Amino acid sequence: MPEFVRKSGIDVIGEIPWGTHFCQFYQTKQDLITTMIPYFQAGLQNNEFCMWITADKLTSEEIRQAMTKAVKGFSAYIKRGQIEIVPYSEWYLEDGSFDGKRVLVAWEEKLKWALKKGYDGLRFASNNSWLPEKDWCSFAKLGEGLNNVIGNYKMIALCAYSLDQCSAPEIIDVIRNHEFALINRSDKLEIYENSRYKNTKTALIESKKELDYLSSFPALNPMQVLEIDMTGKIKYCNDSTQKLFPDMVAKGVMHPYLVGLLEMVRTHAWGKSNYFSRIVEVNGQVHEQVIYFVAAGNTIRIYGHDISEYKQAQDLLQETGNYLNNLLDYANAPIIVWDTHYRISRFNPAFERLTGYKSRQVLGLGLDILFPEHQKIESLHQINRTLSGERWEAVEIPILRIDGQIRTVLWNSANVYDNDGKQIIATIAQGQDITERIIAEEKVNNLNEILKRRASEAEVANKELEAFSYSVSHDLRAPLRSMEGFSQALLEDCSELLSDAGKDYLKRIQSSAELMAQLIDDMLRLSRITRADMTLSKVNMSEIAQSVSTKIKNNFPKRKIKFMIAPDLIVKADKNLLSIALENLFENSVKFTGKVPRAIIEFGITEKNGQKVYYVRDNGVGFDMMYANKLFKPFQRLHTVAEFPGTGIGLASVQRIILRHGGKVWAEGKVGEGAAFYFTLD
């Protein structure tokens, strides 16, 4: 900021403030040079715009020469236009006549221009010795006017008067209108001060010093300090503001920092206080402003500071808070917080659901309302341990609901410490209601018990079945052998005693005995399929089918049978059992194609509802679908033994094997049009 106190350049004067208007009474050219040269030298060196209005004694050319000699780099000042040397006629006179008002305005314009150019102010000197007597009066008025102008602006003026040309009244006039006067006497410069100005000046300098001191507060304040008037013009704007917003002065009240401010001030409901605050965002930074209305000057003062970081931290805190709140509110797990006095300080919705209490009912209450009476002491003891720093890990503490129901809950806890991390201030605990789980576990345990019992029952039944089959296979056949054997003995030994009918009866006894033996064997075979241990492995059904078909071809060399076997049907199954099943299916087909000239037996794969379905299809006698459900029942037959031999155990075996693999078996057919047997394997 340009200094308020300027160097006059003239030793006897020293420093002078802006607004100083003084004069010199000279007699010789040298008198003028003695004062003017250092006067302008100081101005040029201190970034002031200088203007020298010339008249008597010194020509513009002489001045230039003298200045060039005395002031280092004077030509540069000239070139830059910092100093103008103008003859009085050009400045004061227009059409040869003097107009005081016009000159006053011209000075003001010149100052404005100089400030705009970036100069600190305007310093000028004017030789007024040209003044004709008739204009003295109006010029004196100009002097008074200048005083007003200069006093209020950054202007310093030195008016030179020729001592020889001035009458005594004129000298008095001049001295009255200037703060002080310089007079060259015996080559010595003397100063005559106007006491009125002297006092004013001293006071002014003093107050200015104080003002400087005071204004250093806003000036040096790292926060933003501004003053605007009610028209929106910026009256003051401290360094930190200009640094932060270089465009502040240019944009004025339209600056985003000040946007809407005037309107706010106008419409603000001013109560007792004369200030309010607001927050504005500029360039992504957040600023807080305190706005004072200064009634005396009808101005607004703005004290602002950047709170972006604080705001960020606050937002983060808020966000974290929201996050935690959401976490607590939407957590499925019941969560509770209690303070060091065992008072409930937080109770989330899941906890409300667990207990039936509403949060507002229990906040501030002691924890003990949550415990069933008979468990209270034990539970409080557990709570006590958390406050001595212990953490719960799956600690079971039952909870008493508002409706009297008791829930079994597993708890985890953590302590919340103060900032020092030493003092526990609260404990947070999260529960898991395992009541249903315990009930479910009990159910599972019960089911397991039942299953175990059933399994051992099944084992007993299996053992009984085994004993039964053992007995059947050993004991039931012996009487049959007797029946058969002794019938044969009778036929052989006593044939002449027997009639033909008698012999026939004996043969019937024999064939019945044999049939029964067959039935017993079939029954045992079926029960073996049921009892056999299963070992699952990868089984190539196509290979099994191939070997079965080869065996069949060997067994029925006279039959014409075409086998069509799909390749690589690989499944996971018990190889022995599956072989028996395929053998039975193939033999079944062979049997029922016995009466067609060219039998075709096909083993393949198809799909039903996305599941692999295997089939054995033949072009044999087929069957009526009405009896399809009888096909797989043991000892059930659709044909007489005379038509097709057998006891009806083959397909029953197939069904048992497929069922033991978790699959399904079914048959499709039509009388005279063949049959197809389908099966799936889990």
Add this chain to the structure above:
Amino acid sequence: MEEKIILLVEDNPDDVTLTERALKKSHILNKLIVAKDGAEALDYIFATGNYSGRDTGIMPEVILLDLKLPKIDGLEVLKRIRSDKRTNILPVVILTSSKEENDLITGYTLGANSYIRKPVNFNQFVEAIRQLGLYWLVLNEAPPVNNRKFNG
């Protein structure tokens, strides 16, 4: 030359009769000793009980052993025969009603020389006995005699 004895271990008298008839029909005329249960069979073999004093220098050429027997069952009898060095190489043929897998496996595991299931059809039974006799009494070379001596 000593007589070739057949030891039939069979509790069912009908089966005994039918076996005798089948042997006769197959012209197998060797001496047939019948033991009606496992204990009696062991008594005979090891000359104990009712058979104490029997000349153990004479051992059956073949033992036809039923499995399901009173007192001591056939598999146990087989086990005892095989675990005694005086008899461990005696030919034992299991002749029984059952063809339960367990019986077959245990029978062979314990050292049975053969396993024959008695057919219900008598003619088939006769055929089986005939072939049995032919094989064990005619074709098969019995183990050396001194090995079969009780005090040998």
